[in-house]
Amino acid sequence: MNDLTDTQLILLAASQDAAFEVLLRRHAPRIHALASSVVGPGSADDVVQEVFLSVHKHLKTFRGDAQFSTWLHRVALNACYALLRKRQPDALDGVPEPVSTASPVRDSENLQLRETLSWAMRQLPHDQREAVALRELSGLDYAAIAEIVGAEVGTVKSRIARGRAALRALLLTRGVEAGA
Template sequence: MSDALSQLDDAALAKLAVRDDHAFEALVNRHAAGVHRLAANTVGSGAADDVVQEVFIAVHKGLKGFRGEAQFSTWLHRITLNACYKALQARQNIPFEDVLEPPAPHSPVRSSEQADIRDRLAAALQSLPQEQREAVTLREISGLDYAEIAAVTGAELGTVKSRINRGRAALREWLTQAGLKP
């Protein structure tokens, strides 16, 4: 990414990306990791690459219509979630072992323990209602603040806070019953 493009904020870069492939590439480079992380935690790591590709195709097609009334990242998260739901509908079954990316293993025993925890956490996330899972994932995985989550989901701020609180409580209970200390 050139220095000039890297200095631009997302809104300016998005305007420029309508007609400049280098600006679009800069947007992709800036946001691809976050989109992939959200996709991997929603549809599984095996399907995340396909979702990321669909997201950036949709972004490229939709840039002309992006008016900048919302933050680019909010618009991008909504596109990502829509692509994730489309992939989930096409697949119907999510293998729990693919939901979370494992950290680099340090030992075979630790790797096995991490895989077990990852499987349990994935199952716990899947047990949540969609609205709670979406809110918790956007908060804990994507790192969005409550106002950004409200903008992405179209829910009121209080509703977002409630969904996250209920989702966290349900995750804590599920994980405790599964023998883990959250």
Template sequence: MEPTDLHPTDLQLARQALRDDSAFEALVRRHAAGVHRLAAGMVGPGAADDVVQEVFIAVHRGLKGFRGEAAFSTWLHRITLNACHRAIKGKGHPTVSLSDTAEPTAPHDPVRAGEQADLRARLAQALHTLPQDQREAVSLRELSGLDYAEIAAITGAELGTVKSRINRGRAALRDHLTKVGIVP
């Protein structure tokens, strides 16, 4: 058995998913956490589950048109950003509630859990103060861990523009967080 049979690439799974639901399920398992992380950063944790569902419905419907010219992850991130933008436009400015934040696993420290939930909420709110292009770039870099070239491919922006957006976005986040009493 070939190593690629044991660990198929995204492109192999995408092609196989056209005729095999288990291949699509493997793609979802492989990418769901990253899509959720990006969505939570863009629309807030409360709306992220709906965005993730919308993303994978769109991916399933769009697999026939995926030619593999770009990386699957690039295509998936673009679909995720589009779904996030629709969620933001459809519901107005998202709000982040402490009740939307999952509690940490044991050992449970209620004080620390509350502090972490508050910090996550403030970070999410701070992200939403950024212009859309900076929020996208910072989220793709910090939440999805993508490199600058991947972000450029997803957003269609030049590499220098991506770097500039990330730098400006980080500076604006730092200023915003400092103003609300959080030392980054």
């Protein structure tokens, strides 16, 4: 089943759980990265679970007007924003994901860098954070991002450029240099 396209898997998923599992394995890493950037690493697992439960429940309503991955990313963003609306303002920091390397010092450095990057992403305006996360973490092209966020491609490019510049400045204020 791994050779099948998303469209083929969607058709099979109504009657075969294995088809849905392939869709889940195929898209979960990018959805997790997106959720981590929006709600923080500590809540990303919950969001991913919520997204795939919702997708499984509503898969038969997917009309195919857009690519499945585009629809999935929109569902993920909606789940992230629903979680953020429920949170208290002081509860925005999630528990960081464990990092596994052979060196405790390296683990600590990686953890600090992830926390700092997560903090910096949360400082961006909503539209920039969304566009940067979809581009850098989900690897989507500008046209797909434009479709997801409902903006023109040029607007998406501007948001990404402004977001990257703001991230660079924020990270420099925290002592993170390019290439770190």
